[in-house]
Amino acid sequence: MTLTELKQFMDTHKKEIDVRMPDYIETMKGPQTLKEAMTYSIQAGGKRVRPLLMLAAVSAFRSVEEQDYQAACSVEMVHTYSLIHDDLPAMDDDDYRRGMLTNHKVYGEAFAVLAGDGLLSKAFEMISTLTHISNDRKVRMVMELAQSSGLEGMTGGQASDLEGENKTLELKDLEYIHDHKTGALLTYAVTAGALLGDAPEEDIKKLKQFSRELGLVFQIKDDILDIEGDENEMGKAPGSDEGRNKSTYPSLLTMSGAKEKLVFHAEKAKSFLPGSSSYTSLLKDFVDYVAERAH
Amino acid sequence: MTLTELKQFMDTHKKEIDVRMPDYIETMKGPQTLKEAMTYSIQAGGKRVRPLLMLAAVSAFRSVEEQDYQAACSVEMVHTYSLIHDDLPAMDDDDYRRGMLTNHKVYGEAFAVLAGDGLLSKAFEMISTLTHISNDRKVRMVMELAQSSGLEGMTGGQASDLEGENKTLELKDLEYIHDHKTGALLTYAVTAGALLGDAPEEDIKKLKQFSRELGLVFQIKDDILDIEGDENEMGKAPGSDEGRNKSTYPSLLTMSGAKEKLVFHAEKAKSFLPGSSSYTSLLKDFVDYVAERAH
Structure with missing residues (x-):
């Protein structure tokens, strides 16, 4: 497979995701302003990487089956919730994200906190109501998501x-x-x-190792783009991490050191891909996509 | 059964809950300050009603079996998360809860938001890792909790x-x-x-109707206590809702109207209890406990 084929895969599925995201909230019953606050951020663009x-x-x-979109949109709910909370004045205090006002700048801090809270709960509901996989698999997904999003995962990472x-x-x-x-x-x-794909346990284990490396590629690239990126494509000003005195890969390793490290982890990620079937090349190309993206 | 027997049931199990609550966080790996912030609020007392x-x-x-405590403590994690977020300056802006400083007064707003976030994820993990019930039941619990805690439940209620x-x-x-x-x-x-008790669907339906009425009893009593309660027992000053211009049952119905309504919903709650076995009298007594508590 080539990056063009991955791009086609991503374009096709991104459209489906973008269409469905607001529907999951729209069909819910609840206070209108809070629904709007939740919808605002899930419609605020983004690459839908997760x-x-x-x-x-x-x-x-x-x-890919129809119900897979519900599972896929569910992880985007969690990602969006984390962005809303991270942008709060008490946290990273960001006024803009992807060129748009952040949630609390539009709906106020209280509703931004609640919009994030609502999206996290929604994500777990969306897993629990999947109809195309066994309850065993759903329980495992809930466990994996809870661990990845909580103190031992994303929330802990934000605290650090x-x-x-x-x-x-x-x-x-x-x-x-x-x-x-x-x-x-x-x-x-x-x-x-x-x-979702009912993969054997051995493959899941290798894919977790793959993901860890991919995550590092993702972050090193983010740090590089923060210095070298184009403001229009990024939706935020380059150098914003530096301005906040945040340690980054380029600041610790120099820019060329960071770029070397990027290549190292990209190759390591690929080495964990199980088997050699056509699918793995889609994930393999994903690594290159993450490493070479311009925003 | 009598209120004394309920009190004994509650005292026994409350001790077990209080002992276990911090353990669920203590055994997790994560940044120390965030663990402390989460632990602070789950140890800050409370009646453990849920x-x-x-x-x-x-x-x-x-x-009751050992694993039931994990499920029970899980709902208290969700309750605690909601208190931490509700107390934030952008929300109810409370400095004290149960006579102790609120989470953000001790750990700052950022960590209070994250402590709440971490507790919500933890609650779902605790359900997913129960070992004494079927995965079908766990999936149903996840769905019920997600719906009760999110936009269609608690978070939506706080927004309103x-x-x-x-x-x-x-x-x-x-x-x-x-x-x-x-x-x-x-x-x-x-x-x-x-x-958890593998109840028939028909009983679950009736118990949901029971709970709705119990919830009203709970809130009407809260509003009454806010005016008539003893500050020492309550851990907050009486009249604090009034001071914030919040509508309450006594303000809408007069105090005697609110008390009548309390009795009405308490009786209605009991009318939904299925069957006449000994257990129902424990839940029946729970209604009286909620209606007659002094704090």
Whole structure:
């Protein structure tokens, strides 16, 4: 497979995801302003990397089915919730994300907290109401998502990230942060895809190792783009991490060191891909996509 | 059964719950400060009404087992998460709860948001890792909890509550708020107890109707206590709702009207209890306990 074929896969499925995302909230009963706040952020664009990664993992084992979109959109709900909370004044205090006002700038802090809360609960509901996989697999997905999103995963990573501001971190601390803040949910996306596809346990194990490396590629690339990226494509000003005195891969390793590390983890990720069937090349191409993206 | 027997049931099981609550967090790996923030609030006292209600519902169908505590503590994690977020400056802006500083007063707003987030994820993990019930029942519990805690339940109720401040609400608006903000999670607690006890669907349906009424009893009593309660027993100053211009049952119905309504819903709750076996009298006594408590 080539990056063109991956791009086609992503374009096709991204459209389906973008169409469905607001529907999951629209059909719910609840206070109108809170529904709007939740919908605002899930419609605020984004590359949909996590759901697409989940579908790429599914298609390693079988073709994508309608119900897979519900599982895939579910991880995007969790990602969106984390962005809303991370942007809050008490956290990263961001006014813009992807070129749009952040949730609390539009709906106020209270509703931003609640919109995030509502999206996290919704994600678990969406897993529990899948109809195309066994309850055993659903329970496993709930467990994996809960662990990836909580203290031992993303939430813990965000806490460490906040504690690390204005400190010069060692490389291992930086990796801990990214492994949890970004890596855990990417790993969940791939693991869930494998669970949806009824993958053997051995493959799931290898795909988790794959995901960990992919997560590092993702974050190193983010740090590089923060310095070298184009403001229009990024939706935020380059250098914003530097301005907040955050340790980054380029600041710890120099830019060329960071780029070497990017290639190292990209290759390592690919080495964990099980088997040699056509699907693995879709995930393999995903690594290159993440490493070479421009925003 | 008598209120004394219920009290004994509650005292016994409350001890077990209080001992176990911090253990679920202690055994997790994550940033120390965030663990402390989560532990602070789950150890900050409280009557443990929701887990005890769940165990009372379990004991309607069989005796309480060790693993039931995990399910019971799980709903208390969700309750605690909601208190931490509700206390935030952007929400109810409370400095004290149960006579102790609120989470954000001790750990700051960012960690309070994250502590709440971590507790919600943890709750779903605790259901997914139960070993004494079928995966079918666990999936159902996840679905019920997600619906009770999210936009269609507690989070939606909190949003409506915030929107209702400084407005004179009609009784139906006040009931909508309480049905969702407080009632939904109480209903989940009873429903989950019935699911743990492998109750027939018909009983679950009746117990949900029971819970809705119990939720109203709970809230009407809260409003009455806010005016008539003893500050030492309550852990907060009486009249604090009034001070924030919140509509309450006594403000809409007068105090004697509110007390009549309390009795009405207490009787209605009891009328939904299925069968006449000994267990139902434990839940029946729970209604009286809620209606007659002093704090």
